[in-house]
Amino acid sequence: xxxxxxxxxxxxxxxxxxxxxxxxxxxxxxxxxxxxxxxxxxxxxxxxxxxxxxxxxxxxxxxxxxxxxxxxxxxxxxxxxxxxxxxxxxxxxxxxxxxxxxxxxxxxxxxxxxxxxxxxxxxxxxxxxxxxxxxxxxxxxxxxxxxxxxxxxxxxxxxxxxxxxxxxxxxxxxxxxxxxxxxxxxxxxxxxxxxxxxxxxxxxxxxxxxxxxxxxxxxxxxxxxxxxxxxxxxxxxxxxxxxxxxxxxxxxxxxxxxxxxxxxxxxxxxxxxxxxxxxxxxxxxxxxxxxxxxxxxxxxxxxxxxxxxxxxxxxxxxxxxxxxxxxxxxxxxxxxxxxxxxxxxxxx
Amino acid sequence: xxxxxxxxxxxxxxxxxxxxxxxxxxxxxxxxxxxxxxxxxxxxxxxxxxxxxxxxxxxxxxxxxxxxxxxxxxxxxxxxxxxxxxxxxxxxxxxxxxxxxxxxxxxxxxxxxxxxxxxxxxxxxxxxxxxxxxxxxxxxxxxxxxxxxxxxxxxxxxxxxxxxxxxxxxxxxxxxxxxxxxxxxxxxxxxxxxxxxxxxxxxxxxxxxxxxxxxxxxxxxxxxxxxxxxxxxxxxxxxxxxxxxxxxxxxxxxxxxxxxxxxxxxxxxxxxxxxxxxxxxxxxxxxxxxxxxxxxxxxxxxxxxxxxxxxxxxxxxxxxxxxxxxxxxxxxxxxxxxxxxxxxxxxx
DNA sequence: AATGATTTTGCAACCGGTTTCTATTTTAAT
DNA sequence: ATTAAAATAGAAACCGGTTGCAAAATCATT
Numbered sequence: 235x236x237x238x239x240x241x242x243x244x245x246x247x248x249x250x251x252x253x254x255x256x257x258x259x260x261x262x263x264x265x266x267x268x269x270x271x272x273x274x275x276x277x278x279x280x281x282x283x284x285x286x287x288x289x290x291x292x293x294x295x296x297x298x299x300x301x302x303x304x305x306x307x308x309x310x311x312x313x314x315x316x317x318x319x320x321x322x323x324x325x326x327x328x329x330x331x332x333x334x335x336x337x338x339x340x341x342x343x344x345x346x347x348x349x350x351x352x353x354x355x356x357x358x359x360x361x362x363x364x365x366x367x368x369x370x371x372x373x374x375x376x377x378x379x380x381x382x383x384x385x386x387x388x389x390x391x392x393x394x395x396x397x398x399x400x401x402x403x404x405x406x407x408x409x410x411x412x413x414x415x416x417x418x419x420x421x422x423x424x425x426x427x428x429x430x431x432x433x434x435x436x437x438x439x440x441x442x443x444x445x446x447x448x449x450x451x452x453x454x455x456x457x458x459x460x461x462x463x464x465x466x467x468x469x470x471x472x473x474x475x476x477x478x479x480x481x482x483x484x485x486x487x488x489x490x491x492x493x494x495x496x497x498x499x500x501x502x503x504x505x506x507x508x509x510x511x512x513x514x515x516x517x518x519x520x521x522x523x524x525x526x527x528x529x530x531x532x533x534x535x536x537x538x539x540x541x542x543x544x545x546x547x548x549x550x551x552x553x554x555x556x557x558x559x560x561x562x563x564x565x566x567x568x569x570x571x572x573x574x575x576x577x578x579x580x581x582x
Numbered sequence: 583x584x585x586x587x588x589x590x591x592x593x594x595x596x597x598x599x600x601x602x603x604x605x606x607x608x609x610x611x612x613x614x615x616x617x618x619x620x621x622x623x624x625x626x627x628x629x630x631x632x633x634x635x636x637x638x639x640x641x642x643x644x645x646x647x648x649x650x651x652x653x654x655x656x657x658x659x660x661x662x663x664x665x666x667x668x669x670x671x672x673x674x675x676x677x678x679x680x681x682x683x684x685x686x687x688x689x690x691x692x693x694x695x696x697x698x699x700x701x702x703x704x705x706x707x708x709x710x711x712x713x714x715x716x717x718x719x720x721x722x723x724x725x726x727x728x729x730x731x732x733x734x735x736x737x738x739x740x741x742x743x744x745x746x747x748x749x750x751x752x753x754x755x756x757x758x759x760x761x762x763x764x765x766x767x768x769x770x771x772x773x774x775x776x777x778x779x780x781x782x783x784x785x786x787x788x789x790x791x792x793x794x795x796x797x798x799x800x801x802x803x804x805x806x807x808x809x810x811x812x813x814x815x816x817x818x819x820x821x822x823x824x825x826x827x828x829x830x831x832x833x834x835x836x837x838x839x840x841x842x843x844x845x846x847x848x849x850x851x852x853x854x855x856x857x858x859x860x861x862x863x864x865x866x867x868x869x870x871x872x873x874x875x876x877x878x879x880x881x882x883x884x885x886x887x888x889x890x891x892x893x894x895x896x897x898x899x900x901x902x903x904x905x906x907x908x909x910x911x912x913x914x915x916x917x918x919x920x921x922x923x924x925x926x927x928x929x930x
Numbered sequence: 931a932a933t934g935a936t937t938t939t940g941c942a943a944c945c946g947g948t949t950t951c952t953a954t955t956t957t958a959a960t
Numbered sequence: 961a962t963t964a965a966a967a968t969a970g971a972a973a974c975c976g977g978t979t980g981c982a983a984a985a986t987c988a989t990t
Contacts, residue, residue: 238642240976251940256978266938286698287638288977291945294586296635298699301679305664309864312660316653316681323688328695331649331679333664340671347676350634351646493868516657516864520841523868588946599970604948614968636947639975937986948974956967 239282247276259284290352299543300348302332302341303359303380309516310532311359314380317536318357318543325544327354338363345371355543360384362425376546378539383427390554392546394539398428398512401528401561402435402484405510408526408563409480410443412571414508418453418478420467420488429459432484432512453478457488464491472499479507479572486513489525504570524566530559587630595624607632638700647891648696650680650689651707651728657864658880659707662728665884666705666891673892675702686711693719703891708732710773724894726887731775738902740894742887746776746860749876749909750783750832753858756874756911757828758791760919762856766801766826768815768836777807780832780860801826805836812839820847827855827920834861837873852918872914878907 241259245252250269257263258273265273276282290296299322303311319329330353334341338361345367348356355376360368365386371377378392409417419436422429437447447454455470457463467488471478483489489511496503503509503523511527518524538557546552589607593600598617605611606621613621624630638644647670651659667677678701682689686709693715696704703724708716713734719725726740757765767784770777785795795802803818805811815836819826831837837859844851851857851871859875866872886905894900 238976241978242976252977253940253942253979254938257939260978263939264937269938283694283698285639285700285976286695287635287644287700288945288975290635291633291639291947291976292978294945298678306654306667307657307660307664309655309657309660312655312657312663315660315679316655319654319679319681320683326695328692328699329679330646331663331667331677333667335668346631347634347674350631351676352633352635490865490868497867517838517869518865519845520838520870521865521868522870586946589948590946600947601949601970601972602968605969608948612967617968633946636945636975639946639977640948642975931990933988933990935986935988937984939982939984941980941982943980944978946975950971950973952969952971954967954969956965958963958965960961960963 238285239280241282241284244273244276244280244282247280248272294352295354296352297326298328298330298351298353300330300332300351300353300356300358302334302344302348302356304334304336304361306331306333310513313532314536314539317533318540321537321540322544327544334359334361336361342367349375355547357539357543362427365389376543376550378543378546380539381428392542392554393556394535394542394559395428395556396530396535396559397561398432398484399435399438401512401563402432402482403439404435404561404563405482405512405526405528406436406439408569409482409508409510410439412508412569414480414572415443415445416453416476416478416480416572418467418471418481419455420464420481420483420485420492421454421456422459422463422484422488424456426459429484436482436484452476459485460487461491461494464488464493465495466491468492468495468499477507477574479574480569481507481509483509483511483525486511486515486527489513489515489527493523493525503568505573508569508572510569518564518566523568525568526564526566528561528563530561535559586633587628589630589632591628592621592624592630595628596620642700643702644700645674646676646678646699646701648678648680648692648699648701648704648706650682650692650696650704652682652684652709654679654681658861661880662884662887665881666888669885669888670892675892682707682709684709690715697723703895705887705891710775713737724891724898726891726894728887729776740890740902741904742883742890743776743904743906744878744883745906745908746780746832747783747786749860749911750780750830751787752783752909752911753830753860753874753876754784754787756917757830757856757858758787760856760917762828762920763791763793764801764824764826764828764920766815766819766829767803768812768829768831768833768840769802769804770807770811770832770836772804774807777832784830800824807833808835809839809842812836812841813843814839816840816843816847825855827922828917829855829857831857831859831873834859834863834875837861837863837875841871841873851916853921856917856920858917866912866914871916873916874912874914876909876911878909883907 241252241255244255255273257265258270301315306312332344341361342364357378359380360382365384368384369386369389372391380394421433440447455467457467483492509525511525514529589600589603592603603621605613606618649663654660680692689709690712705726707728708730713732716732717734717737720739728742769781788795803815805815831840857873859873862877
């Protein structure tokens with residue numbers, strides 16, 4: 235194991251003090267150009283790379299941003315991560331990556347780790363738990379919340395979200411316009427703010443059509459935002475006494491699960507049932523049934539988050555703000571007028 | 583700005599020395615259980631979280647692993663990242679995430695940043711440049727190379743890869759068995775070791791069928807592993823004097839581009855031309871044309887990488903090893919026997 | 931040549947932990 | 961009761977940088 239090259243080695247090689255080397259590194263104070271050259275030459279020759287740890291200890295800044303999301307392998311989050319990275323990398327920030335897996339205790343332990351690592355800023359897609367810790371953290375470190383709100387007494391924060399309310403509202407309207415009335419919703423966990431607002435978009439559209447969605451409305455499935463969630467939703471759908479004519483899936487993973495389960499049961503789209511969905515579906519162009527869905531301009535959102543976090547680090551006193559991005563509706567071939575094929579085919 | 587709580591504050595509150603607090607934190611040496619309780623209580627009460635920076639400075643370990651890939655928003659890489667994360671998180675390692683964007687100078691600057699941040703280990707999907715730097719780095723820090731080799735005099739390293747040679751070989755065989763002879767290859771940059779080995783799999787299969795693929799073989803397109811690469815490949819294909827009967831696309835992004843471009847030109851699969859592909863295609867189940875393709879068990883590979891990097895950190899003297907994972911072939915509906923539809927339809 | 935202003939440089943304290951070495955106390959053994 | 965061994969705790973050096981303060985060197989002015 236070779237010994238590490240430190241600033242003192244450089245100082246010795248250049249016949250100057252460590253102070254001078256430090257000054258050359260940070261080029262804040264003027265250093266005689268001749269001395270400077272001697273120093274940079276020594277740095278070059280020795281291949282010296284200053285230790286961020288030592289720097290951080292003194293300056294208490296790490297040039298590191300924590301990104302804590304439910305699942306980094308989810309294409310939405312990885313696209314966001316990449317977009318942020320591209321922006322902040324220009325100012326030499328690095329990103330510490332963490333997936334909570336929707337597990338509050340894992341989230342908490344990651345948060346503590348990030349504090350201990352002294353990150354300069356945090357971007358989090360929170361589980362919803364750990365509100366107090368997050369609140370206190372946000373008072374010390376520039377913080378951005380992504381997609382999900384957290385409620386805690388007068389906790390205000392920078393918030394980036396897609397307008398899920400509007401997305402669901404539009405999708406529901408589309409179905410209603412075609413005369414669908416029995417619309418089955420595959421919803422997400424109701425402790426997630428984005429699941430709630432999407433659901434609200436649905437109920438409001440329904441209300442405008444004179445349909446009240448309350449406990450007695452039978453076509454609601456509260457599941458996880460996951461493939462299995464979609465599969466279970468279809469199981470549940472098929473157990474109902476009266477069949478719905480359309481499905482609103484509030485999440486892309488649920489949609490995939492639902493499509494899979496419907497195919498297994500030989501239920502055709504849109505002949506037997508219509509479906510509309512939230513969120514981007516990969517390879518949508520090439521799908522045999524292309525669900526009508528709403529998407530968001532994710533790379534753009536990521537870029538905005540990147541700029542915002544830089545701004546907030548520069549000016550911590552910035553007043554909190556919300557950034558909500560509008561849905562883009564992509565019409566597919568998954569919707570038609572209500573039929574009663576399912577009933578005729580004996581599914582109900 | 584509240585002042586930070588340090589180990590000295592805890593020491594004061596618990597009426598002990600900082601040494602004792604440190605001992606409680608690391609519980610290596612025995613501390614009287616009564617004293618210990620006083621200390622842990624104070625830690626709890628003050629919400630003290632030790633600074634990793636300070637710890638790192640002394641111990642020169644950071645519990646941080648660098649993951650440097652061409653593009654973290656690529657689902658292959660994000661799946662790998664997540665899988666590694668899940669494994670190493672159990673031992674409290676964090677992951678520093680970096681995308682090179684295939685840019686060697688960005689790769690180098692990231693590598694320097696990672697060195698300066700004193701990472702404990704590195705997992706890299708290298709651009710192929712910066713071989714010397716990487717070589718020297720790997721002698722100081724446990725390093726794993728992913729998917730692409732780097733050539734530098736007696737540089738040996740841990741290497742994880744998918745057997746792309748075999749994948750392309752099998753796909754080509756499949757086409758040859760159906761009597762395809764004019765097979766168009768959408769290849770990748772020939773400075774990438776995985777592009778090279780995939781291409782080799784193709785040529786070897788062809789050779790076995792008595793077809794020599796050399797400079798005079800007209801059906802090779804060297805592009806990028808990207809959507810645009812696929813589009814350009816089809817442009818090129820259509821400019822050829824004699825049409826091929828099948829396409830071997832060496833990468834999923836190229837495949838998507840190719841499918842798109844073929845659709846634009848109203849070329850049907852497999853009636854007009856057959857296609858086979860490398861790598862996972864999202865939502866493949868629901869595609870109207872499901873390309874026959876080879877995939878790899880990515881989550882499993884990720885897990886293995888995670889275990890390996892932990893092992894290597896524990897035992898740096900471990901001899902280097904290569905881990906090559908076999909392809910899994912997924913038959914689709916994108917292949918048929920050669921036809922001369924394209925010629926008849928006036929494309930050629 | 932003397933004085934003051936301005937550059938340029940170095941000393942040493944400091945950031946917040948860990949660890950070596952030493953001192954004190956407790957326990958065990960004779 | 962005496963001594964050896966083990967358990968416990970603290971003082972201070974250290975990790976590798978940054979920075980306040982002050983001194984030395986250079987330059988400009990009278």
